[in-house]
Amino acid sequence: MTLSSLAADLRAEAERANERRALVLAGDADATRAAAVDAIGAADLPITECTAISAADDWPFEYHGPRESRELLGRTQQAVVLDGHDECSPNAIGRTVGAVDGGGLYVLLAPELDDWADRHDAFDETLAVPPFGVDDVTGQFRRRLVATLREHPGVAICEVGGDYDGPESGAVEVRDDGLTDPFPARPREAPEPPADAVFPAETYRACMTVDQAEAVHELEALRGDDVDHHAGDKDDDGPPAVVVEADRGRGKSSAAGLAAGALAREGRDVLVTAPDRRGADEIFERARERLVATDSLLADSTHAIDADSGGCVRFARPPDAAALPGEPDAVIVDEAAALPVSLLERFVEGPPVAFCTTVHGYEGAGRSFDVRFRDHLADSERDVIDVRLDEPIRYAAGDPIESWAFRALLLDARPPVDQLVADATPDSVSYETLTPERLLADEHLLREAFGLLVLAHYRTEPDDLARLLDAPNLTCRALTREGRVASIALLAREGGLSEETRERVYRGERVRGNMLPDVFTSQLRDRDGGAPVGYRVMRIATHHAVRSGGLGSLLLDEVEAEFREDGGRGSDSLGEQVDYLGVGYGATPDLLDFWAENGYRTVHLSTTKNDSSGEHSALMMRPLTDDGADLAARHSEWFRERAPGVLTGPLADLDPDVVRRALRSVDDDAVPENPGLGERDWRVVVDAANGMGSYHAAPAAFTELALRDLILGDAGLDPSAERLLVEKVLQNREWDAVADDLDRVSTRMTMRAFGDACEPLVDTYGTEAAKEHRQYWN
Template sequence: MDIRSLVQSLKAEATETNERRMIVFSGTQSAGIDAAYTAIDAYGTDDVHLVTEQEGFRYDRHHPDQAATLLGQTKEIVVVDCHGKWTPDTIGQTVGAVDGGGLYIMLTPPLDDWNQQETSLATAVVSPPYTKHDVGCRFLDRLIRLLETHPGISIVSVDDNTRIDRYEPTSTNTAPHLQPRVPTQPQFPLRVYEQCLTRDQVRAVQALESLATPNTAIVIEADRGRGKSTACGFAAAALCADGIDVTVTAPTRDHAATLLAAAAETIENLDSPADGSISFQPVEDATKAANETSVLFVEEAAAIPIETLTKLTAATSIAFSTTVRGYEGTGRGFTIRFREQLDASSHHIQYCTLSEPIRYAGDDPIEQWSFRTLLLDASPPVEQAVSEATPETVQYQQLTQDMLATDESLLRSVFGLLVSAHYRTTPTDLLRLLDAPNASVHALLHAGHPVSVALVVEEGGLDSQTRERLFRGGRVAGNLVPDILTSHLRDAEAGAPIGKRIQRIATHTSTQNQGLASALLAEIRSTYQTQCDYLSVSFGATPSLVRFWSRNGFQTIHLATTQNATSGKYSVLLVDPCSAAGEQLADRHRNWLLDRLRGTLSGPLSSMDPDVVAETLGGIDRSTSDSVPVSLTDRQWELVGAVLYGPGLLAASPTAFEMLLCAELIDPASELTSTDRHILIRRVLQGWAWEDIATEVGHSTTRPTKRAIARGFRPIGMRFGGDRLAREQARYM
């Protein structure tokens, strides 16, 4: 059998079953490209996309860095060149683009010695002071093993004499595709349902009909390629045609592109004109306008923080849709994490899951291969196995990369835990987990099952030349904390101490709030106590997260002044010193943070959640700091006293009140109500207008809002001013 006859056989199999097939051309790059051209010619199509660094092809071609442009597209053949630059993400971004009946082609070096060659995989995960020679090959070994054993994959050696090394005619499920049925009494126009391609899509659209009824919430989950976004677009168009104003939001406008396109096309196909409207709003704008929104569609909801999703439930009716498994990560944990908040709302809730693929059959072997290879279907341990876990019943263990590579069940459980807690986990994170020389995995096990897992990466320990390059604006891969402290904050020596950054931490949803994550952090600190200078963590700041890390001994040393484009959160950086060098690093950055905080809070951080401001300031450890939090002049105390007990104006001494409030938030002692604290932060530190604060806290006028100043600051002033403020009080009493 030659390449042409192989391709024709695979095409016949794939077409008959509406599945895909895969060919691996193993050998030199030039021989692989020639073989790919032969395969394309034998298949008989120009609907081809090549992903390669090479240029000069007559077919559509993209550099591997732009492989993500294939997400949402379909081709009969996709060719991925693994001789040059590629990562596991390249596979995740491209494999879904092959239509039913099509071919996915990989060009690889000879499989027998591929893992002995230097590949771009090493570049993707290596970071100084390590070199590419320190990177493992466990992911590549696993990839080769699955290529050689998974159904639906043929392997052809193309060097010298072409040889078919593997071809097994695949007997697959040829059950007929179930044609969608239009509901007998639909509320939406029949033409909307006639566009649906699967019964799952019909069910989703029918569930979305109820959005026309106030206080309804629909949650739609699906693997990528199941048509959930298109179904939402159909429903949005039908609601719009019925005179309802529909708002669509998503982490970015690109995430909503499929929904908006489907809605626009549907509106054009409907007989009656649309009396309503469909508009897209960024998440921040949609949150502010939620209580005035009739119907809101939230695309890729798992990528939006739970706190923000909860605010979005102020919309009259709302639909949340999210991807369950796919290149970008997973939303499987979304329903579990968000269900409690959603159940607490006044909405009637429906859940809908789409499982039937649109572009190929449900038992497609290439989708199964990609899920298994990239662990897109990895799951945490089942709840019954870990539900009784407590800090007293678990065992701590550092899981070596060899352990994970040789124990598929353990690897799937660990990666499943990490994926369920972090939406943006990608296939390259699996590569990092298995092969990065600076990465280590730590776990608490209950009866052998991981219940809490942390991925820790080593940073710092950079030589003087690398530190100088970083200081001058160069990039050093895999060193987030040294990069921030050196490049952004101009600390030339920040890259010298060795840090261990907790990049990911996840606890099984059935065992949360029992102290397991804190117990794991204590074990990690004990492990690295004498091996590094500090532990660190960076994340999008929320009150609960900052509070958790502060309670576990981590100290705030940096707060970003721009919001993350996806989460809408400000990133915060905390450290837990383990040595004198770590203490020195933390101490100087704490002081530098205090020096700039008051100015940034009234400027770029003026929109930050006051609860985040309070928790962030509360996470600044002043135990080793020489700075005095409050040092007011006699005149400043006179002005403070006049505001708190007399006819004084707050604007006469803003600096004094800023110093007092910062000192209180850093070391809370006064019993401020949450509302008063909110008002004080908004007015004194963030410079909000009284009218805006009153609206935010629900006051009908500014009078009760202004009263919070004296009520909140009197105990704070007495705490730090003592007799000095008491004398001012006596003057007015």
């Protein structure tokens, strides 16, 4: 069989079944690139429907660089060539494989498959974070990738010699023809408008599948009227929330776009959000199509479409959209699983909302949506309407290339089923190191471990699988019950940087994979911040069936105990001393409490918000050695010293409960023994406690006392009083704004409550002179 006949047979079979086929061309880079062009020609695929992702630039059709595979998201092509010679990332595979339409070819170029795992490319360089080099990257992901290519149906594999001179060349050896002899594709059932449809019939006729039409039907609930559809799971008074779930390529975003266009045509204001603007392109495209088709389009721009009815479809970034700017009539959150739960919860309080999310796919695999956000939604007053799309639009169900991609990238990885870990308790689990070699040798263990890590973060990418298997700075710890993963932590080694590297970072150069040392050195101006060695908890997750049972805390304790052994030399730390454990995350009150309860202390709050979550990041440390303690001590002290400045500046609008929890988690040793207030300062504080004088007469005194007690908690203030101190003293908000934000009866009552909060501060921290002056008021 020649390359010509193989390509033609693959294309013919793919067309007959409305499926895709993959063609792997392994060998010399130039030879495989030439063979790819010839194969596409032999398969009679139109050049205008082909795209290459490659470092080479001599393709006869559209091409993009290796880092530009995002250009294919939301697009379909008859053939996509992914050139893996110079760089092949799992993300690129995930993005490109989904862009091939039914009847098309996915062409993967690679070095000789037996050698591929041992070669290093540009993607490996991204995994080689200091102090490691690219030679430390293991290549385990590619070893597993090659195994899936060789084992999976629908994947043809050819070895291409360096003397390749055309599609009939004997330099091509077909190792596997990839042919499956499938049944012909069944005709797709044409969707019809439901009998009780409110949207126009043409909206339903624009749907590609019956599944998609059903999704549009349920999205009619966004009209906010008394739309009574069968999918609602409870009868509450709150506005509806429609949850649209689908694997990639099922048309969920298209359904949302059709509904958005119909709503805008009725004169409704539809706010759309997604992790990035390009991710919402499909929604805008389908909405635009419907408005153009009905002569309803009035104006069109990048971020908004206006209908002649006065309705519109507009975009806002997730943190901005959560504030519901302009009071929209309906909200559509696309790729909801790729957003943090804390942000999604803010949409539950607004108008009718649709949460559209990919179940298994590149765009967002965060299972926290299923496990955590679903619980919040169920407890709300919303009428929740669930709809799932199963039928693929671009190709037939059962497409072997989709199955291969799911397996190769673990897009459908899941934790163990509940029954297998339901009896896991701190007394019944084992603490284990999950090495890449062990994970590769046990597919079930790999799927469970990765599935639980997916649960730990709102956005997990295929690249994370390669990091787990190949990155030399990462290591994995778990608690298992009879071999099943109940809790897991992914740790990243940081610090231990050379003096030369630390100096470059101090001068402004970024250092990859070293979050805490980078912040300490470049932002907080600590020249020695990257010298101690730390392990940062990148992800930690406990199976939802045994959450709140103490397993997460036990796992952190076991990690600490391991790395404290032998003077801080853990079993997986290459024999070097480990000085501290650290963590960085989007700060919420509950998370701050969790980490503080496990012995981690606040050393930094970022002054900027994360673009996706809208949260400020907290950095916390748990020292293990004297060097780690010294590092933590000075950054705790510096954090306390700069808190007044940043809380009245970039953190002036930060949630007071986040401020309270962050300060309560600061090491007590960061607080000076003596408040350092003078006689007049105490007189002003005592007078304020008795309803006289003004906070503005000595603001620094109140700031010192508020900081002291929010860290130490010795005065026994209740949470309401602490919030008052945060907003008025530390964030310097106006009295009226404080009263309104804290739901006080009036500004006068808020000022009186402030005086009441000052009394225990005087009792606890006041000098003898202060207490004597208090007698003046008695």
